[in-house]
Amino acid sequence: MESESVTCQEHYINPLFTDFYQVTMTYAYWKAGRHSERSSFEAFFRKCPFKGEFAIFAGLDEVIQFIREFKFTRYQIDYLQTQLPHAEKEFFEWLGTLDTSEMIVKGIPDGTIVFGNQPLLSIEGPIAIVQLIETPILNLINFASLICTNAARMNIRSGGVKCIEFGLRRAQGPNGAMTATKYSYVGGFDGTSNVYAGMLYGIPIAGTIAHSFIMSFESEDDLKDHRTLNGVDVLSRAREFRDELMWTNTIDSELFSFVSFGCSYPDNFLCLIDTFNTIESGCKNFLLVALVLAELGYKPKGVRLDSGDLAQLSKDCKKLFTETGAKYGFDLSQITVTASNDINEATIVQLNQAGHQIDVFGIGTNLVTCQAQPALGMVYKLVQIEGKPRIKLSEDKEKVLIPGQKKVFRVFENEVPSFDIMC
Amino acid sequence: MESESVTCQEHYINPLFTDFYQVTMTYAYWKAGRHSERSSFEAFFRKCPFKGEFAIFAGLDEVIQFIREFKFTRYQIDYLQTQLPHAEKEFFEWLGTLDTSEMIVKGIPDGTIVFGNQPLLSIEGPIAIVQLIETPILNLINFASLICTNAARMNIRSGGVKCIEFGLRRAQGPNGAMTATKYSYVGGFDGTSNVYAGMLYGIPIAGTIAHSFIMSFESEDDLKDHRTLNGVDVLSRAREFRDELMWTNTIDSELFSFVSFGCSYPDNFLCLIDTFNTIESGCKNFLLVALVLAELGYKPKGVRLDSGDLAQLSKDCKKLFTETGAKYGFDLSQITVTASNDINEATIVQLNQAGHQIDVFGIGTNLVTCQAQPALGMVYKLVQIEGKPRIKLSEDKEKVLIPGQKKVFRVFENEVPSFDIMC
Incomplete structure (x- = not known):
């Protein structure tokens, strides 16, 4: 197997992936001969996101990778020279020599529960470079921590119900999607629909069919000869069950699509059932094919709901699975219900209150874009320079800093975290 | 000059950057021998974002690039085989032969004003591949169109006030930031703080100093000898102006930092002035150095406000510029006021009502994360297969599709767009 390297962030996350004022300040430090002064910056947030009591820190790996590889290319320096035409030539030569070998980085491990005003990342080194990297560092930890917290x-x-991330199509750009998948998994999700993230990060992937697959079937002809499994004509047998059960309202074209899908995935038969009418057509058509599969010794896997009253429909589905199975002597209680459609924290609470019987939540848009609060306001502040603490006084009391380098200790009682001390 | 290629999206946006159900469906189509059936899908949204009356379409270039380069690698196919262990070997061989040479892509140009339910992208080709690319296509156009609309x-x-994008640190991941910068520029923004986007896309970049630069100065010693410009001791001369103007309340350390910055950027002197007290210290310290620069024949450039009552402060600053300039016979009316700090559409309206005198808005978090609505619900639906229109019937009336391939005509009267017709 040839291997595929994970280098996208390296490409974007380079020394120019920063705010221009970091560069203008660097020149000013250099002009003043202060660029090597030893300084400390700390990254922290003031208020926990989602009006919550905690956050989960994430992004440390990317920060370390970025700092390790930090180096201007000739092409990047030439570009900067066009943007600072009056700056001295020697400045650009010096930029070319910059590296991060004199820096000390201390960070909280990914996935740690953290609180407001605690230093989450502490970076010490020559002021010019510690300042230059502010923006990419915040970019890398802000969204990673936010999505990780959201997922957690x-x-x-969800109280034990499995959670699968479904947000790729609605995420804020390709990397927004990849970061969301990666860190929702760190935050406790069980899998994703995102195949590429599955490959890169080893996250379990899940997926079944869409409405378009169902709609692509119109007549029996669309099945061609793809209706036979282990010598049994699945469509004919499903129709026999339909006649016996008197489920005359199920939509034919939907049944054709389920037959075709069942013949492709007899071991992994999971259908989207709300294309027409969830219970009267979708769930029943699913069961017709599921009964044929059960007769053939397979275990039908589940259904997915993507609209309607998810709590009620999940209960109705489960009831129908059990009743129908019992009629034919099959235990269909293992059939799962996956529910999606604009699920967020509030919806999950409502579904819990309604006593749902959902086995898996598929959560997309509201998870990956963190719709409840789409940005985490992590900041990165100068706290010490040449050994002397720095404080930012502000008329806005909330913005006054605690000066100096700080450490945080988490106190455990009987192996249970009790409180944090900062000193 | 060596060149730097823009290949990040190619890396992420590959055939595996998709929902797993696209792959499971593809196998089912292949098993049924239907994978080559000619089908048409259309992408559209139902409701304009931000409760608005229009949207701006964007992302076509990325879609075309992705489709052009669509090809599974051996490594990707090997991974898929681990995820579909029961699928036939021939399926994976066939995946390796897939390309997009038989596809027809029709799209709206980037930056076009569009409305709900219009097809924005129409893709025709063998159903297996047209289905496979649904997810990456939606990812590429959803956020690009959303941010472009938000920026517009x-x-x-803003009514003619310049808008600069400042959101890199708070954006949803690196690519979220890059996409936001690129498409806020398409949406009418004037520049960005994002240096890398400046280089890749040729967008004007802007930037000055942060609080940390100002806080890094404590005593006169921190200036070292970086206080002299064209033979004039800028600090001493600024202090003479201070004595004359009796501005005894300005903070010394702030003045030192402005002197140092002014000596680095005499042609481009722009300061952040709200570190301590915006008018009583920041604006006055700025003017002290600005007066020295003006005496030396330079044109001081501007100030940036990042807190407080931005409308009132902008008026106070402008008044002080004019009055102080007049005292010494300098025209300081060209000095600009840039305002930032959580600006969004509603804040701009409020600032307009308060009669602000801001020249440039710096807009970050609320722009780049589209906080008012962080996702655009663009969908991609099957409308035709083998020449036959397909309709999705749904109990949810809003979700019922208009079947068949559609065209949109924009009718112009006297070169002014009047209305759109879809047929």
């Missing part, structure tokens, strides 16, 4: 909160609310 | 709305509200 949804996961806690 | 803010730009319209």
Whole structure:
């Protein structure tokens, strides 16, 4: 197997992936001969996101990788020279020599529960470079921590129901999607629909069919000869069950698509059932094919709901699975219900209150874009320079800093975390 | 000059950057021998974002690039085989032969004003591949169109005041930031703080100093000898102005930092002035150095406000510029005021009502994360197969599709767009 390297972030996350004022300040430090002064910056947030009581820190790996590889290319320096035409030539030569070998980076491990005003990342080194890297560092930890926290909160609310991330199509750009998948998994999710993230990060992937697959079947002809499994004509046998059960309202074209899908995935038969009418057509058509599969010794896997009253429909589905199975002597209680459609923290709470019987939540848009609060306001502040603490006084009391380098200790009682001390 | 290629999206946006159900469906189509059936899909949204009356389409270039380069690698196919262990070997061989040579892509040009339910992208080709690419296509156009629309709305509200994008640190991941910068520029923004986007896309970049630069100065010693410009001791001369103007309340350390910055950027002197007290210290310290620069024949450039009542402060600053300039016979009316700090569409409206005198808005978090609505619900639906229109019937009336391939005509009267016809 040839291997595929994970280098996208390296490409974007380079020394120019920063705010221009970091560069203008660097020149000013250099002009003043202060660029090597030893300084400390700390990254922290003031308020926990989602009006919550905690956050989960994430992004440390990317920060370390970025700092390790930090080096201007000639092409990047030439570009900067066009943007600072009056700056001295020697400045650009010096930029070319910059590296991060004199820096000390201390960070909280990915996945740690953290609180406001604690230093989450502490970076010490020559002021010019510690300042230059502010923006990419914040970019790398802000969204990673936000999505990780969002996922953890949804996961806690779900009370043991599996959570799968479904947000790729609605995420904020390709990397927004990849970061969301990666860190929702760190935050406790069980899998993703995102195949590429599955490959890169080893996250379990899940997926079944879409409405378009079902709609692509119109007549029996669309099945061609793809209706036979182990010598049994699945469509004819399903129709026999339909006649016996008197489920005359199920939509034919939907049944054709389920037959075709069942013949492709007899071991992994999971259908989207809300294309027409969830219970009267979708769930029943699913069961017709599921009964044929059960007769053939397979275990039908589940259904997915993507609209309607998810709590009620999940209960109705489960009831129909059990009743129908019992009629034919099959135990269909293992059939799962996956529910998606604009699920967020509040919806999960409502579904819990309604006593749902959902086995898997598929959560997309509201998870990956962190719709409840789409940005984490992590900041990165100068706290010490040449050994002397620095404080930012502000008329806005909330913005006044605690000066100096700080450490945080988490106190455990009987192996249970009790409180944090900062000193 | 060596060149740097823009290949990040190619890396992420590959055939595996998709939902797993696209792959499971593809196998089912292949098993049924239906994979080559000619089908048409259309991408559209139902409701304009931000409760608005229009959207701006964007992302076509990325879609075309992705489709052009679509090809599974051996490594990717090997991974898929681990995820579909029961699928036939021939399926994976066939995947390796897939390309997009038989596809027809029709799309709206980037930056076009569009409305709900219009097809924005129409893709025709063998059903297996047209289905496979659904997810990456939606990912590429959803956020690009959303951010472009968001930027255009803010730009319209700003009524001619320049808008600069400042959101890199708070964006949803690196690519979220890059996409936001690129498409806020398409949406009418004037520049960005994002240096890398400046280089890749030729967008003007802007930037000055942060609080940390100002806080890094404590005593006169921190200036070292970086206080002299064209033979004039800028600090001493600034202090003479201070004595004359009796501005005894300005903070010394701030003045030192402005002197140092002014000596680095005499042609481009722009300071952040709200570190301590915006008018009583920041604006006055700025003017002290600005007066020295003006005496030396330079044109001081501007100030940036990042907190407080931005409308009132902008008026106070402008008044002080004019009065102080007049005292010494300098025209300081060209000095600009840039305002940032959580600006969004609503804040711009409020600032307009308060009669602000801001020249440039720096807009970050709320722009780049589209906080008012962080996702655009663009969908991609099967409308035709083997020449036959397909309709999705749904109990949810809003989700019922208009079947068949559609065309949109924009009718112009006297070169002004009047209405759109879809047929």
